[in-house]
Amino acid sequence: MPNRGGACELSTVRAEGGGEDDMRIKVVLEPGEESGYTVYVPSLPGCISEGETVEGALANIREAIALYLEPVEDDQVLDENALVQRIAQ
Numbered sequence: 001m002p003n004r005g006g007a008c009e010l011s012t013v014r015a016e017g018g019g020e021d022d023m024r025i026k027v028v029l030e031p032g033e034e035s036g037y038t039v040y041v042p043s044l045p046g047c048i049s050e051g052e053t054v055e056g057a058l059a060n061i062r063e064a065i066a067l068y069l070e071p072v073e074d075d076q077v078l079d080e081n082a083l084v085q086r087i088a089q
Contacts, residue, residue: 036057
């Protein structure tokens with residue numbers, strides 16, 4: 001658990017996509033200046049959240065990750081001959 005001395009903690013959260021689509025993502029928790037925690041995902045630029053407790057911050061970042069990774073149909077411009085496949089790690 002991060003201490004109030006300014007240290008941060010690297011944690012892994014499960015971004016749930018439904019069974020086989022689950023993935024583990026590393027997040028960084030940093031104690032706030034006065035209270036609470038800021039949490040961000042180094043591999044997803046701009047994906048950041050916060051919470052009053054570690055558990056709250058992790059719950060909030062799970063939601064932020066899900067929204068960050070949610071496909072937006074307007075962003076997907078595929079050639080009619082494109083092949084789309086799912087891969088697993």
